[in-house]
Amino acid sequence: MKIPSTLAGAGLFAAALAAPVAAQAQSAADKWEFQMALYGYFPALGGTTQFPTGASGPELDVSSKTLIDHLKMAAMGTFGGKKGKWGFWSDLFYTDVGGNKTATRDFHIPGYDLPADVTGNLNLDVKTTLWTLAGTYEIGKSPDYSLDLVAGARLADMKQRLDWTINGDISGIPLPGRSGSKDLTIQNWDAIVGLKGMAYIGGDRKWYLPYYIDVGAGQSKLTWQFMAGVGYQFGWGSLVAAWRYIDYEMKSGVPIQSLEFNGPMIGAVFRF
Structure with missing residues (x-):
């Protein structure tokens, strides 16, 4: 034919x-497609730390949630790249917060009941650096959403300093002195696994919902975090407002027993 x-x-x-x-x-x-984001993060801080008062003295238990009253500095940035289905992602978070209280009873000495007239002047400073480095693999994608599997590791570098003065009758408590100071530092590496992605809202695909969640363990007993927000795309990138929660639970015997960050963040995302 x-x-x-x-x-x-x-x-x-x-x-x-x-x-x-x-x-x-x-x-x-x-x-390769790359993405960089810079955020301001404004968290409330919680957690419990046991500060040794001396070689033969008991410990002071303090709660960051009750003592921290101001944020000195907080910053957060992410950087990632993707080629086909595979990629990488890194997140760096730093915060410096502090607080002080006078004539407070917001502390505890394990094994002892504080006499009614005992109060303390406490000054607490908390510096935290969290660095996550992970590989990513695309497990779902359409014109309206994307979803990646995340697997990697996170470093937690935590430094805390407490200055204290105890007022009142402490004759029944074997403190080495009425005042003192103590610095504590821990560095934990933990393996993490999680999901990150985004979903568009509306036909013009300008508004979108970014989200991220992970969980891990290793030198820490448990760590997990969650972030969700809303973004708007421009020609150069996008603006994002979100809420982020980070939680750490330490293994027994570690002075810094727990730490959590919970609060809003706002930033800009650049794609190139």
């Missing part, structure tokens, strides 16, 4: 068009 020359020519023309389109699609899949 003889094929009309016009149809044969049209078929050759369509094939010629399809070849570069397929090549472009393959090229796009093989191209």
Whole structure:
């Protein structure tokens, strides 16, 4: 059967068009895409720490939630890249918070009941650096959403300092002195696994909902975090407002027993 020359020519023309389109699609899949975000984070801080008062003295238990009253500095940034389904992601978080109270009873000495007239002047400073480095793998994608599996590790570098002065009758408590100070530092590495992604809202695909969750353990008994928010896309990138919660539970015998951050964040996301 003889094929009309016009149809044969049209078929050759369509094939010629399809070849570069397929090549472009393959090229796009093989191209690295990067994303960088800078955030301001304004968390409330909670947790419990046991500060040794001396070689032969008991410990002072203090709650960060009751003592911390101001944020000195907080910053957060992320950087990631993706090529096809595989990628990487890194998150760096730093905060410096502090607080002081005078004539307070917001502390505890394990094994002893504080006499009614005993109060303390306490000054607490908490510096925390969290660094997450992970690989990512795309497990779901459509024009309206994306979902990646995240697996990697997180470093927690925590430094706390407490200065105290105890007022009142402490004759029944074997404190080495009425006043003192103590610095504590821990560095924990934990393996983490989680999910991160986004979902668009509306037909114009300008508004979207970013989210992230992970859980892990290792040198810590348990760590987990959750972030969810809303973003709006521009030509250069997007603006995001979100809420982030981070929680650490330490193993027994560690002076810093628990630590949590809970609060809003706002920032800008750049894609290139």
